[in-house]
Amino acid sequence: MTPLAGSPNTPLEPPERHSTRQRTVSPSGQAARKSARIIGTGSYLPEKVLTNSDLEKMVDTSDEWITTRTGIKERRIASPEEPTSSLATEAARRAIEDAGIAAEEIQLIIMATFTGDVLMPATACLVQKNLGATRAAAFDLSAACTGFIYGLSVAKQFVLSGFYDTVLVVAAEKLSCVTDWTDRNTCVLFGDGAGAAVVSSQGEGPRIIGEYLASDGSIYELLILPGGGSLHPPTHQTVDQGLHFLKMSGREVFKHAVTCMVDGAQKLITQHNLSPQDIRLLVPHQANKRIISEVGKRLGIPAERIYVNIERYGNMSAATTSVGMDEAFRSNQFNPGDKILLVAFGGGFTWGSVLLEW
Numbered sequence: 001m002t003p004l005a006g007s008p009n010t011p012l013e014p015p016e017r018h019s020t021r022q023r024t025v026s027p028s029g030q031a032a033r034k035s036a037r038i039i040g041t042g043s044y045l046p047e048k049v050l051t052n053s054d055l056e057k058m059v060d061t062s063d064e065w066i067t068t069r070t071g072i073k074e075r076r077i078a079s080p081e082e083p084t085s086s087l088a089t090e091a092a093r094r095a096i097e098d099a100g101i102a103a104e105e106i107q108l109i110i111m112a113t114f115t116g117d118v119l120m121p122a123t124a125c126l127v128q129k130n131l132g133a134t135r136a137a138a139f140d141l142s143a144a145c146t147g148f149i150y151g152l153s154v155a156k157q158f159v160l161s162g163f164y165d166t167v168l169v170v171a172a173e174k175l176s177c178v179t180d181w182t183d184r185n186t187c188v189l190f191g192d193g194a195g196a197a198v199v200s201s202q203g204e205g206p207r208i209i210g211e212y213l214a215s216d217g218s219i220y221e222l223l224i225l226p227g228g229g230s231l232h233p234p235t236h237q238t239v240d241q242g243l244h245f246l247k248m249s250g251r252e253v254f255k256h257a258v259t260c261m262v263d264g265a266q267k268l269i270t271q272h273n274l275s276p277q278d279i280r281l282l283v284p285h286q287a288n289k290r291i292i293s294e295v296g297k298r299l300g301i302p303a304e305r306i307y308v309n310i311e312r313y314g315n316m317s318a319a320t321t322s323v324g325m326d327e328a329f330r331s332n333q334f335n336p337g338d339k340i341l342l343v344a345f346g347g348g349f350t351w352g353s354v355l356l357e358w
């Protein structure tokens, strides 16, 4: 097996972009509508790197604490000229190029984010404009860190129903805009980035063979961005109170994160009559390396079959699983039949998983 790029203790540069996926149409010219495949992926990370030692100068923390408690060494921060739509557009361009299609062939853009450029319109519409995807409908989807999983699932339903052939799913976050840079409990955890996937009934690539989505709104307050909406419309007071920043009950979130991700992964493993040994690669949401290790332990999936890049990017919310999947596709050799399991959890609470077959 090819060693995993970005696995624990192997910090590597993002792998070179190379695509082995070819677009194909059946001899009759008719595409089979029986499956939804990921025919192209792409990701984009802003250039600026913020290291743990940089953070030592900003808040009362240390590289040692951050590394041992979270596994994070550095994260990317977008420039003021790069709103979320820019990150998303670049990731989407790469995914479209990888798929070997034209932007005009995209019929729907689903954008997973909670840090859109503006509250209205949907950032998906700005991405549609930037890409020149003139035939695409576009909407944003709000499922926090589980957004990419939810997005892939929605895309699959559209494709399988035959309503659309080709759907772009983009997950992008500029979390640096909603991070309180004076709060050491949260500011060390997050970063900016974007990932994208083209889901289509035509072409080659791993098939989406299963998905599981869940939510539990009763614990919504554990992870919340309280200000700016209709409950706390922006005022001087809400800004003074820092309600426009992410709030988190770290320890509680940690416990639920482990339970939810194990649940999400196990549901699909069981539903598809698989055992943990059948999972060629687990691509989990990356919020804390200790969460990932615990999930792997409970599932019985060893570290060498879990994709980890948290040391380079921190938690990029919905973008995390999409970037992880793109990098994992580029740095691994997969064989026909290999199963890849994506799993995530996040604010809501939401959680879920997607099972791919190469």
Ligand code: COA
Pocket (backbone or CB within 6 Å): 060, 061, 062, 065, 066, 069, 070, 145, 184, 185, 186, 188, 223, 248, 249, 250, 251, 252, 253, 254, 257, 287, 288, 315, 345, 346, 347
């Ligand atoms: N540097 C140094 N010390 C820090 C620190 C930092 N950046 N952040 C917190 N601490 C301190 C706390 O103040 C606390 O000190 P005290 O004992 O004197 O009160 C101590 O470290 C332990 O805090 P605790 O919250 O128990 O640490 P932890 O081991 O639970 O780790 C998190 C904190 C946030 C890293 C961890 O709980 C976590 O990852 N939670 C899940 C986060 C997550 O998944 N969020 C996103 C969901 S999508």
